[in-house]
Amino acid sequence: MSGFDPAVVAESCGGTWYADALPSRLTGFSQDTRRLQKGDCFVALVTDSRDGHDFLEAAKEAGASSVLVSQPFSNFSLPQLCVPDTLIAFQKIARYHRQAFSGKVIGVTGSCGKTTTKELTATLLGEGVLKTEGNLNNFIGVPLTLTRLDQSTHHFGVVEAGINEPGEMDTLAQMIEADVAICTMVGEAHLEKLGSVEGVAREKSRLGELARPGAPMLFPAQCLRYPEFRRFGARAWVAAPPGSDLPEGNFNRLNYKTEPNEEGGCRLKIESAALVPGIYDLPVSSPGLVSDAVLAITATRLCGISEKDIQVRLKQWKLGKHRGDWINLGQCLIYDDCYNANPSSIAEALAAFVSRSANEQSRLFILGGMKELGDESQALHEKVGRNLPVREEDRVVFIGNEAEGYLTGLKASGFPVSSVEVFATALDAVDSVKNFCGSVFLKGSRAYALEQLLECFSEEKEVSC
CATH class of the missing domain: 3.40.1190.10 (Mur-like, catalytic domain)
Known part of the structure; x- marks a missing residue:
């Protein structure tokens, strides 16, 4: 039978039900009232940005059959499964369900x-x-x-x-x-x-x-x-x-x-x-x-x-969006791998890009900064910049707070600084790159949302190529 037995759920997480009558089954679990399905148990998670207990009425209106809470609420009509910590309880429920x-x-x-x-x-x-x-x-x-x-x-x-x-x-x-x-x-x-x-x-x-x-x-x-x-x-x-x-x-x-x-x-x-x-x-x-x-x-x-x-x-395999896809837009062939970035994934992406664009007359490298690298951030950005496989005829655009590291490394490699531009955000770079024709490398951390640049490459070019 699909769904969850309320008694088994309580046993799996060590919780106690507060209710006059329990639903016969819980259809599933959701921590988001916008995605909650009728019959789900709403999980009132507490995070740095919100307290799920503030959304109990919204969960009820969305069709929740019950709620998982860290304390019982006397004026709330849905069955309440009370536990010390809703996240830990939810994880215990998931583990029990997986084991079965x-x-x-x-x-x-x-x-x-x-x-x-x-x-x-x-x-x-x-x-x-x-x-x-x-x-x-x-x-x-x-x-x-x-x-x-x-x-x-x-x-x-x-x-x-x-x-x-x-x-x-x-x-x-x-x-x-x-x-x-x-x-x-x-x-x-x-x-x-x-x-x-x-x-x-x-x-x-x-x-x-x-x-x-x-x-x-x-x-x-x-x-x-x-x-x-x-x-x-x-x-x-x-x-x-x-x-x-x-x-x-x-x-x-x-x-x-x-x-x-x-x-x-x-x-x-x-x-x-x-x-x-x-x-x-x-x-x-x-x-x-x-x-x-x-x-x-x-x-x-x-x-x-x-x-x-x-x-x-x-034959059915397709890469995910912004995860290493080749796109023809306007007069550009774009290697779109901008979902996220770290030093290893950038090295891999650069190898893939160069293998296909080696004979292209014009190439544009657009790199957003890499996040969550701690004390090694500057050195790792410099390493990427130093090893960037660029030729004299290529252009380079760095985006984000970490761009200085890329630039320092690229300078050390001897690449002419006149062919490099630095911008704070992807949108700041639009005017600089929108008239480019050729092969484009696009990769950076999720924070920089480099996919915002894709649209500008599909526009009609103002210059001849």
């Missing part, structure tokens, strides 16, 4: 590429799949996703886990309790609170450590430089591109190589002693996306999906 799910749950994390890998994994699994919607990958998003698992309709759940503080992954991983865990890569992301790349590795590895006993942990070869990943031993499935120098260990090696295909992507061959070799046509060819595909394909094969079904479903 008889299908398989795939957990996905990583410094970059986790959303792409999550989407591809869900596509390859076929029908009966629940996946994380958007970026609902945190303390609130993960339980929202897990409580949507329906025993009657779902065979698989693909759940994304995103963190930026030490200890967060333990909470998420204990809820997800993955049957298969994936870490797309470890890189310089969220250093402001995680402190170092080693700190990132420790956190990311916890998704596999807290998975179900014996659960496979999939990751690329670069993760083996961290002891936390080497300790997975026989549970590890390691994506190894040509030339990988892997340390000794009893892990499962996924050797893969690619060659161009006729569709502009690549043909991928994966070989492993533990799996029958597979050949797959991908619509992408950049190293990072290929690595993500190797992990997603292997995860689905470990879940029992046939090679034939995977090959067919790969």
Whole structure:
């Protein structure tokens, strides 16, 4: 039966119902009255910006069957499940519900590429799949996703886990309790609170450590430089591109190589002693996306999906919005990867852009700053600027408070400053870039919303190209 038994919900979170009569079932859970469905239990979360208890009447008007609260309200007519902390209680409910799910749950994390890998994994699994919607990958998003698992309709759940503080992954991983865990890569992301790349590795590895006993942990070869990943031993499935120098260990090696295909992507061959070799046509060819595909394909094969079904479903794969898509606008070919940015994802994106635009006469690099890098921010921005693959005929635009770091690094590389412009916001740069014709690289942190620049490239040009 779909939905939730109120008595079981109370038992799972240690709460007490205050009500004359309970609903027979709770259809689901929602913390947002704007998205609440009739019959849902409204979760009154308390955050820095709002107190969900202020929205109980709105939840009632939206069709809530009950509310999860931290104290009973005497003049409120809906059944109230009272707990000491509504977020912790919601997470306990989600964990209990996930443990009762008889299908398989795939957990996905990583410094970059986790959303792409999550989407591809869900596509390859076929029908009966629940996946994380958007970026609902945190303390609130993960339980929202897990409580949507329906025993009657779902065979698989693909759940994304995103963190930026030490200890967060333990909470998420204990809820997800993955049957298969994936870490797309470890890189310089969220250093402001995680402190170092080693700190990132420790956190990311916890998704596999807290998975179900014996659960496979999939990751690329670069993760083996961290002891936390080497300790997975026989549970590890390691994506190894040509030339990988892997340390000794009893892990499962996924050797893969690619060659161009006729569709502009690549043909991928994966070989492993533990799996029958597979050949797959991908619509992408950049190293990072290929690595993500190797992990997603292997995860689905470990879940029992046939090679034939995977090959067919790969044709349905489309990259998410602003996540490495090539767009023709006006007289520009734009590499739109501006959803977010960190040093690792910028390096990967630059490689993809240059591989396709190397012969273009004119290229424009637009980079927004990278957030949450802590004390390493200046040095990491300088490193990106210093390694920017620009030619004398290219133009460069830096956007945001961190632009000075990019500029310092680029100057050190010898690139002429006369070809560089710096702006505070994306909209400030419109007049400077709108008449450009050629290939455009667009990437930066979410805070800078560089997609605002896309529209200006589609306008009729005022100059000849």
